[in-house]
Amino acid sequence: PRQPIPPQTDLERQIAELWREVLWLDRPVGRDEGFRLLGGHSLLAVRMLGDLEQRLGRSLPAAALTCLGSVAELAGAIQRDAAEPAPPPPLSGVDAEALKKLHAYTSVWAGERPFPGALLVGRNLGGERTPLFWCLQNQNELKQLARYLGDDQPVYGMRSAHQVMAKTPENIDGLAAYYASEIARTSPTGALFLGGNCQAAVIAFHIARHLRAGGREVALLILHEKIVPHPYDGRIALTFGRDSDRNPWLTSDDPRAELAAYYDDFTIDLVSGSHGQFFVEPNILDLTATIRQKRDAVPALLSGARNA
Helix, strand or coil, rough: CCCCCCCHHHHHHHHHHHHHHCCCCCCCCCCCCEEECCCHHHHHHHHHHHHHHHHHHCCCCCCHHCCEEEHHHHHHHHHHHHHCCCCCCCCCCCCCCHHHHHHHHHHCCCEEEECCCCCCEEEEECCCCCEEEEEECCCCHHHHHHHHHHHCCCEEEEECCCCCCCCCCCHHHHHHHHHHHHHHHHHHCCCCEEECCCHHHHHHHHHHHHHHHHCEEEEEEECCCCCCCCCCCEEEEEEEEECCCCCHHHHHCHHHHCCCCEEEEEEEEEEEECCCCCCCHHHHHHHHHHHHHHHHHHHHHHHCCCCC
């Protein structure tokens, strides 16, 4: 097999040695080797980036936190930040440490960032449909959504607040506002397509609220396995697992009548699976088929309506 290329700078050597320690490797790490391909995952990335900041004695920039490709790429991002004046940070109600954790958790997610330092991670970006912005828990959920929705459907994943911050209303609202600003920057015009699953659906709901308050059209909001008991007069598609303990028919004879107290324009559908099992086969096929069906019923989201 091809031998890894040795690190060429002091910074590359520091990063390579730290990766070797964190990943429990019994050999040196080359400058061309990637953290994820060496076995790194989100939890290890959070630990590694924290240790790297301690060794360097400085905070890492967002662009570096989202650049966990190879040793050389991470070193290059850190060096560019040191050489260039930092842009002003975006106005945000999210604590700086929480943002750093979100960047670290998503640093190993496969996909493309719409701009340097973004938290959004995109897949299927060659597709022509209006992008789907979906709030979720991990990169496997993003991978499965993108795979089964099809190459023509761009999908941007946004990570939930799990293990990042206390799930207070203030924190959820601040994170939703932050994601709304990234979505507006990524898709500056046209109708928007949003969704989220489980607790992340609460964030998606408030993202939609912030975007609509800013004058944007949210053509469709999909909430999977979650009812958010706040008024919303836009179009909502609610989905629940047929075998899930969140299935609203388990606790109500007429959930539609109860939900009409909050939502003006909504549908409720049941899909295959129990709670926590929707992103595995075969359940993911039913979930994504339902997402496509709901999408295709909205004229503003028809194929060719992409505005990103």
